[in-house]
Amino acid sequence: MDAEAAPSRSLAAPFRGVLRLCRSAWQHTARAALDIALPTLCVACREPVAGDGVCANCWAKLSFIAPPFCARLGIPFVYDPGPGILSMQAIADPPAYQRARAAVRYDDVARTLVHQLKYHDRTDLAPAMGRWMARAGRELLNEADILVPVPLHWRRGFSRRFNQSGALARSISRNSGVAVSRDALRRIRPTEHQIGLSRAERATNVQGAFKVAPERRAEIQGRRVILIDDVLTSGATADACARALLRAKAAQVDVLVFARVVEAHRSPI
Numbered sequence: 001m002d003a004e005a006a007p008s009r010s011l012a013a014p015f016r017g018v019l020r021l022c023r024s025a026w027q028h029t030a031r032a033a034l035d036i037a038l039p040t041l042c043v044a045c046r047e048p049v050a051g052d053g054v055c056a057n058c059w060a061k062l063s064f065i066a067p068p069f070c071a072r073l074g075i076p077f078v079y080d081p082g083p084g085i086l087s088m089q090a091i092a093d094p095p096a097y098q099r100a101r102a103a104v105r106y107d108d109v110a111r112t113l114v115h116q117l118k119y120h121d122r123t124d125l126a127p128a129m130g131r132w133m134a135r136a137g138r139e140l141l142n143e144a145d146i147l148v149p150v151p152l153h154w155r156r157g158f159s160r161r162f163n164q165s166g167a168l169a170r171s172i173s174r175n176s177g178v179a180v181s182r183d184a185l186r187r188i189r190p191t192e193h194q195i196g197l198s199r200a201e202r203a204t205n206v207q208g209a210f211k212v213a214p215e216r217r218a219e220i221q222g223r224r225v226i227l228i229d230d231v232l233t234s235g236a237t238a239d240a241c242a243r244a245l246l247r248a249k250a251a252q253v254d255v256l257v258f259a260r261v262v263e264a265h266r267s268p269i
């Protein structure tokens with residue numbers, strides 16, 4: 001029996017190899033068929049789309065922010081007042097952070113993208129959104145040492161499962177090579193949602209809500225930090241985070257967000 005068993009064993013190995021090849025080819029074909037059967041849908045309008053993110057129509061509706069804008073706050077100007085000119089808001093009420101930049105204006109399509117990422121676990125949107133942010137923040141990224149995502153309070157992070165700012169920061173890091181500091185900046189008390197609050201109420205709501213963990217100060221001290229968030233509205237959250245980072249002796253804090261609210265009547269001076 002042994003004499004008969006030997007050749008069958010020697011045939012078994014190549015046979016197994018062929019079988020493996022066939023299985024892999026089949027899986028590849030099945031996956032390709034599935035891609036054809038289930039095309040990616042545009043996250044904003046649900047039309048089929050090639051690649052990730054949004055279709056050409058929705059892409060055209062996204063308002064990418066380009067110069068001219070306020071050198072400090074990144075608020076777009078309706079006409080070009082010349083290099084280095086600041087907006088009234090930057091002069092009257094300067095934030096704790098040095099500069100802010102955003103990829104797009106916070107309008108309908110941008111809102112849909114943010115909500116899909118934040119509340120519907122569409123983590124697959126983060127690579128494209130982070131890519132657009134890396135482009136908008138190139139000037140800041142060239143001078144930065146570390147990216148710090150705006151943290152969630154652990155209770156909210158637990159219910160939502162992941163931090164959207166962290167997902168965006170990881171994508172920006174892949175596009176820029178700037179490292180992400182995870183969990184150095186912490187939200188030390190839960191805050192109310194900022195929606196529906198006035199500017200003053202927003203500032204009070206987040207005052208003292210953030211802190212750099214004492215054992216992580218070395219990651220922040222003397223470093224040029226970019227704070228990463230999904231949306232900039234009044235800037236109150238970014239300001240409170242920047243104050244916490246500066247208290248931990250960050251050399252400089254800039255802010256990079258996916259979308260910012262822009263008031264329609266905003267003018268340069």
Ligand SMILES: [Zn+2]
Nearest residue numbers: 042045055058
């Ligand atoms: Zn679309």
